[in-house]
Amino acid sequence: MSAHFQDWMKSTQQQFEVLLASFLPSTDAIPAKLHEAMRYAALDGGKRVRPLLVYAAGFMFNAPADLLARAAAALEMIHAYSLVHDDMPCMDDDALRRGKPTVHVKYDEATALLVGDALQAQAFLVLAEAQSESSRQVAMLRLLAQAAGSTGMCGGQAIDLASVGVALTVGQLEQMHRLKTGALLRASVIMGAMCGKTLSAAEVAALDAYASAIGLAFQVVDDVLDATADSATLGKTAGKDAADNKPTYVSLLGLEASQALAKKLCDDAHAALLPFGEKAHILRNLADLIVQRKA
Amino acid sequence: MSAHFQDWMKSTQQQFEVLLASFLPSTDAIPAKLHEAMRYAALDGGKRVRPLLVYAAGFMFNAPADLLARAAAALEMIHAYSLVHDDMPCMDDDALRRGKPTVHVKYDEATALLVGDALQAQAFLVLAEAQSESSRQVAMLRLLAQAAGSTGMCGGQAIDLASVGVALTVGQLEQMHRLKTGALLRASVIMGAMCGKTLSAAEVAALDAYASAIGLAFQVVDDVLDATADSATLGKTAGKDAADNKPTYVSLLGLEASQALAKKLCDDAHAALLPFGEKAHILRNLADLIVQRKA
Numbered sequence: 001m002s003a004h005f006q007d008w009m010k011s012t013q014q015q016f017e018v019l020l021a022s023f024l025p026s027t028d029a030i031p032a033k034l035h036e037a038m039r040y041a042a043l044d045g046g047k048r049v050r051p052l053l054v055y056a057a058g059f060m061f062n063a064p065a066d067l068l069a070r071a072a073a074a075l076e077m078i079h080a081y082s083l084v085h086d087d088m089p090c091m092d093d094d095a096l097r098r099g100k101p102t103v104h105v106k107y108d109e110a111t112a113l114l115v116g117d118a119l120q121a122q123a124f125l126v127l128a129e130a131q132s133e134s135s136r137q138v139a140m141l142r143l144l145a146q147a148a149g150s151t152g153m154c155g156g157q158a159i160d161l162a163s164v165g166v167a168l169t170v171g172q173l174e175q176m177h178r179l180k181t182g183a184l185l186r187a188s189v190i191m192g193a194m195c196g197k198t199l200s201a202a203e204v205a206a207l208d209a210y211a212s213a214i215g216l217a218f219q220v221v222d223d224v225l226d227a228t229a230d231s232a233t234l235g236k237t238a239g240k241d242a243a244d245n246k247p248t249y250v251s252l253l254g255l256e257a258s259q260a261l262a263k264k265l266c267d268d269a270h271a272a273l274l275p276f277g278e279k280a281h282i283l284r285n286l287a288d289l290i291v292q293r294k295a
Numbered sequence: 296m297s298a299h300f301q302d303w304m305k306s307t308q309q310q311f312e313v314l315l316a317s318f319l320p321s322t323d324a325i326p327a328k329l330h331e332a333m334r335y336a337a338l339d340g341g342k343r344v345r346p347l348l349v350y351a352a353g354f355m356f357n358a359p360a361d362l363l364a365r366a367a368a369a370l371e372m373i374h375a376y377s378l379v380h381d382d383m384p385c386m387d388d389d390a391l392r393r394g395k396p397t398v399h400v401k402y403d404e405a406t407a408l409l410v411g412d413a414l415q416a417q418a419f420l421v422l423a424e425a426q427s428e429s430s431r432q433v434a435m436l437r438l439l440a441q442a443a444g445s446t447g448m449c450g451g452q453a454i455d456l457a458s459v460g461v462a463l464t465v466g467q468l469e470q471m472h473r474l475k476t477g478a479l480l481r482a483s484v485i486m487g488a489m490c491g492k493t494l495s496a497a498e499v500a501a502l503d504a505y506a507s508a509i510g511l512a513f514q515v516v517d518d519v520l521d522a523t524a525d526s527a528t529l530g531k532t533a534g535k536d537a538a539d540n541k542p543t544y545v546s547l548l549g550l551e552a553s554q555a556l557a558k559k560l561c562d563d564a565h566a567a568l569l570p571f572g573e574k575a576h577i578l579r580n581l582a583d584l585i586v587q588r589k590a
Contacts, residue, residue, distance in 0.1 A: 155329060
């Protein structure tokens with residue numbers, strides 16, 4: 001990865017953090033405690049993979065900054081809410097997230113439930129409040145709702161829940177991840193590009209292929225890291241999937257084959273970007289980053 | 296209430312039930328169990344107050360049927376999701392809703408959490424998938440997100456949580472309800488009217504006054520019923536607020552003054568509708584219904 005890409009990433013993350021803070025309700029507004037907890041859940045943490053994908057895809061088509069920021073914030077709020085709910089005792093029961101106590105540990109379960117619910121509504125609000133061409137905005141809101149809902153992220157979590165202790169095939173594991181994390185990553189790439197132009201079917205298909213490949217690669221690498229890294233490096237409890245008897249790529253394929261699969265998916269992602277030529281270089285770098293990350 | 300209004304209400308409820316079913320994901324689609332639980336939570340129950348308000352307000356401005364149905368379904372899905380989450384052990388811990396076991400009792404807590412999350416996304420999806428004028432659609436999506444979020448329904452629930460065992464004034468109780476249930480009732484009236492036309496500021500103000508009055512009346516009557524009716528009639532656990540040490544209008548004002556307040560709010564609602572003349576007769580009847588209901 002070039003120093004230029006590293007700089008782009010760092011400055012994008014920093015700018016996004018400021019923008020995200022501005023799109024969250026203020027702690028001066030009632031109810032202050034709920035707003036404080038929403039900000040605790042969403043700010044100051046995470047790699048901001050979804051916002052980076054939004055900006056990288058938008059970069060290809062000279063997308064306007066305000067719409068990009070709103071799309072990125074909306075996607076990150078959906079992601080943040082899903083983590084808050086996923087960490088709750090009735091789901092994964094996790095006490096540590098991004099190196100900090102999870103929301104239900106820091107506050108309480110009822111607050112965690114409401115923080116997630118309110119962050120989801122806030123995601124749609126931020127996007128619906130954009131000053132943009134209305135038909136484009138409706139299309140983006142539709143895509144966000146699909147990606148977040150029962151045939152997207154929530155559906156993937158339901159399949160994940162049902163698969164604890166069940167012997168899944170690699171195909172079934174892939175389908176689960178395609179919904180659970182893939183749907184939102186795909187929405188990030190497509191929505192980012194849509195901020196800049198109305199996409200042709202061929203462009204959507206190419207971006208879909210890229211997003212599918214990095215989405216799976218992301219999960220394969222997650223499983224590899226869960227099996228090999230420690231909690232301090234990850235900022236969350238390591239070895240949790242194995243302890244919870246959840247199927248992973250490492251448990252199904254072994255460590256070496258999982259690493260090879262991540263490499264192959266990265267190559268697939270690069271191949272999918274060929275039609276976009278040089279202007280896709282940030283998306284290419286992001287694919288490399290996802291596969292080479294250490295946490 | 297006239298026989299004509301009773302007929303309108305019954306046929307609107309019946310038609311809405313069919314439409315709502317069509318807007319929920321099919322149990323043939325993966326994940327089937329999540330979709331089954333979403334349908335269990337949303338279908339076959341409730342008075343459908345929000346959809347009735349949408350249709351009654353839309354009636355005044357000849358709103359198109361498909362957009363009305365989508366607005367009504369979206370609002371009912373937000374309402375249904377809030378009940379599912381509100382009934383969970385970390386919130387009100389209620390086992391009975393609309394005469395049936397609550398979702399976390401019938402399924403499990405994790406499923407209840409996901410059902411609520413997915414119903415919220417589905418609400419935005421149903422509205423975003425309408426074939427309508429895009430700018431109107433964006434305005435409606437914005438209103439829905441505001442009403443559902445941290446300065447609307449979720450905010451009201453956060454205030455409600457914080458007020459258990461706390462001595463509230465009538466003013467504070469009113470503010471809580473204005474968010475917790477009022478925001479969604481207000482959105483129902485305004486969105487229903489918006490389906491038919493772009494509203495003037497005066498029209499919004501008049502509909503707001505109507506919605507505020509019936510929203511509070513609804514809550515006052517809820518408190519009266521909670522103190523006077525039995526669980527079988529209510530289809531939920533009676534006397535729960537008092538047992539949970541939650542402030543209510545009855546505990547603050549007494550039974551008689553609460554009943555008088557409900558009557559006054561109903562009069563306020565009628566007065567707010569005067570500018571709309573005869574075509575507001577269904578909204579007028581709905582105000583009467585809310586105050587005179589027995590469950």
